[in-house]
Amino acid sequence: MPPFLSGRLWRAVFMRTRGERLLAGHSRASGGPGCRLNLRMLKGTASKWNQLCATHCVSCYILGFPAPSPSYLQAAVQQWRSEGRIAVWLHIPILQSRFIAPAASLGFCFHHAESDSSTLTLWLGEGPSRLPGYATHQVGVAGAVFDENTRKILVVQDRNKMKNMWKFPGGLSEPGEDIGDTAVREVFEETGIKSEFRSLVSIRQQHTNPGAFGKSDMYVICRLKPYSFTINFCQHECLRCEWMDLHDLATTENTTPITSRVARLLLYGYREGFDKIDFTVEELPAVYTGLFYKLYHKELPDNYRTMIGMH
Amino acid sequence: MPPFLSGRLWRAVFMRTRGERLLAGHSRASGGPGCRLNLRMLKGTASKWNQLCATHCVSCYILGFPAPSPSYLQAAVQQWRSEGRIAVWLHIPILQSRFIAPAASLGFCFHHAESDSSTLTLWLGEGPSRLPGYATHQVGVAGAVFDENTRKILVVQDRNKMKNMWKFPGGLSEPGEDIGDTAVREVFEETGIKSEFRSLVSIRQQHTNPGAFGKSDMYVICRLKPYSFTINFCQHECLRCEWMDLHDLATTENTTPITSRVARLLLYGYREGFDKIDFTVEELPAVYTGLFYKLYHKELPDNYRTMIGMH
Numbered sequence: 001m002p003p004f005l006s007g008r009l010w011r012a013v014f015m016r017t018r019g020e021r022l023l024a025g026h027s028r029a030s031g032g033p034g035c036r037l038n039l040r041m042l043k044g045t046a047s048k049w050n051q052l053c054a055t056h057c058v059s060c061y062i063l064g065f066p067a068p069s070p071s072y073l074q075a076a077v078q079q080w081r082s083e084g085r086i087a088v089w090l091h092i093p094i095l096q097s098r099f100i101a102p103a104a105s106l107g108f109c110f111h112h113a114e115s116d117s118s119t120l121t122l123w124l125g126e127g128p129s130r131l132p133g134y135a136t137h138q139v140g141v142a143g144a145v146f147d148e149n150t151r152k153i154l155v156v157q158d159r160n161k162m163k164n165m166w167k168f169p170g171g172l173s174e175p176g177e178d179i180g181d182t183a184v185r186e187v188f189e190e191t192g193i194k195s196e197f198r199s200l201v202s203i204r205q206q207h208t209n210p211g212a213f214g215k216s217d218m219y220v221i222c223r224l225k226p227y228s229f230t231i232n233f234c235q236h237e238c239l240r241c242e243w244m245d246l247h248d249l250a251t252t253e254n255t256t257p258i259t260s261r262v263a264r265l266l267l268y269g270y271r272e273g274f275d276k277i278d279f280t281v282e283e284l285p286a287v288y289t290g291l292f293y294k295l296y297h298k299e300l301p302d303n304y305r306t307m308i309g310m311h
Numbered sequence: 312m313p314p315f316l317s318g319r320l321w322r323a324v325f326m327r328t329r330g331e332r333l334l335a336g337h338s339r340a341s342g343g344p345g346c347r348l349n350l351r352m353l354k355g356t357a358s359k360w361n362q363l364c365a366t367h368c369v370s371c372y373i374l375g376f377p378a379p380s381p382s383y384l385q386a387a388v389q390q391w392r393s394e395g396r397i398a399v400w401l402h403i404p405i406l407q408s409r410f411i412a413p414a415a416s417l418g419f420c421f422h423h424a425e426s427d428s429s430t431l432t433l434w435l436g437e438g439p440s441r442l443p444g445y446a447t448h449q450v451g452v453a454g455a456v457f458d459e460n461t462r463k464i465l466v467v468q469d470r471n472k473m474k475n476m477w478k479f480p481g482g483l484s485e486p487g488e489d490i491g492d493t494a495v496r497e498v499f500e501e502t503g504i505k506s507e508f509r510s511l512v513s514i515r516q517q518h519t520n521p522g523a524f525g526k527s528d529m530y531v532i533c534r535l536k537p538y539s540f541t542i543n544f545c546q547h548e549c550l551r552c553e554w555m556d557l558h559d560l561a562t563t564e565n566t567t568p569i570t571s572r573v574a575r576l577l578l579y580g581y582r583e584g585f586d587k588i589d590f591t592v593e594e595l596p597a598v599y600t601g602l603f604y605k606l607y608h609k610e611l612p613d614n615y616r617t618m619i620g621m622h
Binding site: 094095096097098100101104105109110112113114115116117118119132133134135136137138139172173174175176178179200201202203204205206207208209210211212213215216218247250251257258261262264265267268276277278279284286289291292293294295296297298300301304305307310311 | 568
């Protein structure tokens with residue numbers, strides 16, 4: 001068996017961060033004494049961190065079985081340190097996790113883990129680590145489903161709360177789900193009402209949230225337009241579900257502060273034009289990645305949008 | 312040594328999720344054959360998931376050294392399954408990580424990991440897992456620092472981009488940092504300009520972001536008011552930094568689509584009132600957690616805010 005395919009196979013690749021692209025070419029190079037490394041170059045494009053890391057970081061993928069012994073990693077870290085590397089990224093499949101504790105004893109700690117792999121980092125540079133962090137926020141979305149024809153708004157009372165306050169149906173975004181899609185999905189799941197996204201009317205940011213595993217929470221309230229009206233609410237989640245007059249919701253004490261505030265915003269929008277309260281949405285292509293994104297802001301009048309004839 | 316203090320110590324606690332509180336009382340109970348478990352009860356309060364999990368989940372903390380053998384966990388899982396538990400949460404300190412691979416071979420996978428511990432989950436219920444996910448978004452913030460007196464806006468060109476497009480200074484939020492604070496900090500770090508938060512003018516949501524380790528990205532643009540004007544920009548990050556006339560930024564091609572769009576929004580706000588484009592902020596206390604949150608929405612006129620005399 002050639003040495004490259006032995007049990008001590010690692011792959012070391014330069015760090016992937018924001019906006020990077022994998023190049024087709026790759027080369028083998030030594031990473032530390034006694035250590036067989038397959039170096040694959042990544043080209044940084046986007047962020048300040050990329051540029052730094054493309055030349056100063058090392059990223060290792062533990063692929064083979066058995067994984068390299070801790071002494072190999074220790075020797076490799078010494079080598080990288082002497083080369084002036086500033087950080088090491090270590091990607092470990094879950095079934096190779098016995099390699100984590102020895103790495104931790106060298107100073108590695110978890111950057112993140114998901115599903116069947118974990119990523120550890122070791123900062124070798126000066127001062128505190130400047131490595132980019134992992135996702136910091138969960139996103140929750142509520143749907144304020146308002147029927148302009150009847151001035152009624154859809155509200156629920158959670159089954160599990162001590163105080164049964166009226167609030168908007170909603171829940172956490174699934175990975176990769178757009179805000180508006182979460183609102184429509186959660187409204188349907190909780191109440192049976194079909195609706196479509198109109199606008200984003202409020203955002204709340206809250207930190208060290210116990211329900212977010214200590215991370216931060218971004219809670220977005222969307223204005224939705226109903227296109228079905230017969231309530232068929234989820235008995236597991238909701239105690240009650242009603243179409244309530246918007247003025248009543250704006251003045252009742254039996255609701256949360258944020259629901260009350262948004263009810264008043266909606267009343268203002270209903271009476272004086274929803275353009276007064278709405279961030280509307282547009283889908284646009286990203287410059288570098290080829291992905292699309294959703295952009296929310298106040299509706300821009302056509303003359304400002306095109307700037308034609310504007311001085 | 313009493314058995315409770317032996318090397319096979321586990322603590323099993325019911326799951327912690329959104330809004331839960333630890334109760335003072337706790338009790339010991341068996342978790343699986345041969346397994347010594349110290350059960351601590353947590354009371355669920357807030358979410359639909361809490362209620363489900365408070366009675367149907369088991370959460371284990373691997374505390375002792377050596378950690379329990381895989382056969383103990385296997386037996387415990389069988390026991391929990393027979394009891395009708397729907398999920399197991401396994402919290403493992405990084406130095407006990409050799410316990411991860413055997414758990415994975417029983418079907419556990421990573422829920423998340425950070426710093427010096429990881430959390431694995433095993434879904435025992437019917438159908439696909441209904442366990443809540445971990446943080447899904449990173450939050451980036453840009454500061455559009457606009458001086459109304461001169462109609463100038465602060466723009467930079469990144470040092471690391473191929474095309475040197477004018478854009479607003481900004482960067483990723485630190486854990487626990489408010490959006491507005493990120494904007495002010497990043498503007499100061501990149502440009503040397505001191506400023507204060509005025510409003511939130513645009514939000515972009517983008518998924519499967521390579522720079523976010525495959526997670527989603529929420530990018531918020533804030534309007535800031537400068538209170539210093541002498542540029543002293545970071546040479547590492549920026550190639551250029553200028554105070555540019557807002558109309559020029561709104562019409563130049565040498566900028567990103569989102570910067571151009573926001574420049575036009577700001578021009579609209581400058582000419583017709585910033586209340587047309589702003590989501591302003593307010594800090595409010597959370598009902599359940601005792602934490603404070605920041606709430607952003609269109610400024611609400613006083614009569615709608617108080618509802619006094621409103622019918």
